[in-house]
Amino acid sequence: MSEHDQAPADGAGALDGAAFHDHALHGFATRAVHAGQEFDPTTGAVTPPVYLTSTFVQRSIGDLRGGYEYARGANPTRDSLQRQLASLEAGTHAYSFASGLAAEDALLRAVLAPGDHVLMGNDVYGGTHRLVRRIFGPWGIGLTTVELGDLAVAREALESLRPRVLWLETPSNPLMKVTDITALAEIAHAVGALVVVDNTFATPYLQQPLVLGADVVVHSTTKYLGGHSDVLGGAVVTNDAELAEKVAFQQFAAGAVSGPLDAWLTTRGIKTLAVRMRQHSANAQQLADALEGHPALTRVLYPGLASHPDHELASRQMRLFGGMLSLELAGGSAAARAFAEGLRVFQLAESLGGVESLVNYPSEMTHASVRGTELEVSDAIIRLSVGIEDGDDLLADVLQALDALG
Numbered sequence: 001m002s003e004h005d006q007a008p009a010d011g012a013g014a015l016d017g018a019a020f021h022d023h024a025l026h027g028f029a030t031r032a033v034h035a036g037q038e039f040d041p042t043t044g045a046v047t048p049p050v051y052l053t054s055t056f057v058q059r060s061i062g063d064l065r066g067g068y069e070y071a072r073g074a075n076p077t078r079d080s081l082q083r084q085l086a087s088l089e090a091g092t093h094a095y096s097f098a099s100g101l102a103a104e105d106a107l108l109r110a111v112l113a114p115g116d117h118v119l120m121g122n123d124v125y126g127g128t129h130r131l132v133r134r135i136f137g138p139w140g141i142g143l144t145t146v147e148l149g150d151l152a153v154a155r156e157a158l159e160s161l162r163p164r165v166l167w168l169e170t171p172s173n174p175l176m177k178v179t180d181i182t183a184l185a186e187i188a189h190a191v192g193a194l195v196v197v198d199n200t201f202a203t204p205y206l207q208q209p210l211v212l213g214a215d216v217v218v219h220s221t222t223k224y225l226g227g228h229s230d231v232l233g234g235a236v237v238t239n240d241a242e243l244a245e246k247v248a249f250q251q252f253a254a255g256a257v258s259g260p261l262d263a264w265l266t267t268r269g270i271k272t273l274a275v276r277m278r279q280h281s282a283n284a285q286q287l288a289d290a291l292e293g294h295p296a297l298t299r300v301l302y303p304g305l306a307s308h309p310d311h312e313l314a315s316r317q318m319r320l321f322g323g324m325l326s327l328e329l330a331g332g333s334a335a336a337r338a339f340a341e342g343l344r345v346f347q348l349a350e351s352l353g354g355v356e357s358l359v360n361y362p363s364e365m366t367h368a369s370v371r372g373t374e375l376e377v378s379d380a381i382i383r384l385s386v387g388i389e390d391g392d393d394l395l396a397d398v399l400q401a402l403d404a405l406g
């Protein structure tokens with residue numbers, strides 16, 4: 001197979017709707033609908049087609065149509081998604097992968113070398129911790145986790161470890177802690193660390209880490225961006241052209257790309273991100289307000305509550321407070337399990353960010369892989385992914401399941 005040894009240039013062949021990429025020119029919801037979504041020039045189809053093709057016919061040897069050669073390197077449907085993602089995160093480059101972890105893996109391989117260190121928040125996504133500890137660890141990468149909410153602790157760790165990468169996630173999972181992206185980026189940059197923000201929970205509608213000073217954003221697009229629990233995917237977005245080239249090369253040379261149908265589904269989901277996030281946030285706020293002080297609960301963890309320790313920071317850093325909410329049950333693990341299994345509208349499943357409400361029991365489900373580590377989650381905690389159903393129905397469901405605890 002004739003294949004060049006380099007990733008193709010960005011957005012190979014695409015008609016660039018440049019205006020929709022500029023976050024100074026159009027608002028978020030407009031860019032979500034239009035960025036990278038030019039109509040099909042041959043038929044006028046308003047929705048760009050799904051390019052289910054692995055290869056592209058050349059005019060003569062090396063004379064490519066629109067720059068497309070072989071779909072691991074570039075596919076128009078993936079390009080369309082990548083331009084949409086870059087626009088929404090106010091980045092210049094975005095790369096789409098087969099899953100969130102595939103995106104994280106490509107980014108880390110692009111920036112780390114044996115002997116380097118990664119510093120992470122102490123409640124990052126369990127799979128991220130597992131990736132660095134169990135895949136990168138044996139290749140000579142060190143890992144330390146700290147409480148990044150405490151800037152003095154973060155500074156001390158950054159100055160003593162001098163990590164290559166600072167990895168943060170805000171709001172965090174499942175404790176909904178909010179960390180200060182701008183402040184941490186400043187401290188991290190002073191010691192030469194690359195600042196990566198996993199923006200899966202907030203989405204670019206609620207917070208744009210690159211604007212706040214981060215170097216790279218990663219996503220599990222499986223969650224809110226896809227938004228309908230029907231597709232896996234991940235993304236890396238940055239403004240750093242040199243880093244972008246390295247990530248592009250990983251995408252091309254290691255090949256964990258998103259397929260065209262997955263990319264298309266993700267793009268379709270993203271078009272409604274703004275309206276969905278408004279409804280997710282309104283429903284979660286309604287639940288949090290109504291549940292705070294309930295006798296069966298010791299804590300309601302939601303950054304939109306004035307009582308949340310990071311509420312003031314969240315109000316500054318985020319447009320709204322999102323759809324993720326955690327509850328701590330007064331009755332401990334037995335009550336938490338009974339509650340999770342007693343919900344009817346909320347379905348018991350891993351994952352989050354879809355239109356339907358889900359309940360997760362982190363200690364045995366999403367966070368089982370970090371049991372016995374410093375990231376272990378209390379077995380009295382339940383995490384809710386609050387969907388876009390009627391808020392009153394969701395509240396009634398939670399109240400009946402709490403009442404049933406007796």
Ligand SMILES: *Cc1c(COP(=O)(O)O)cnc(C)c1O
Nearest residue numbers: 099100101125198200220222233
């Ligand atoms: C789900 C998730 C990931 C991993 O993404 P996959 O698409 O499942 O590989 C990473 N970070 C966060 C915050 C997540 O919720």
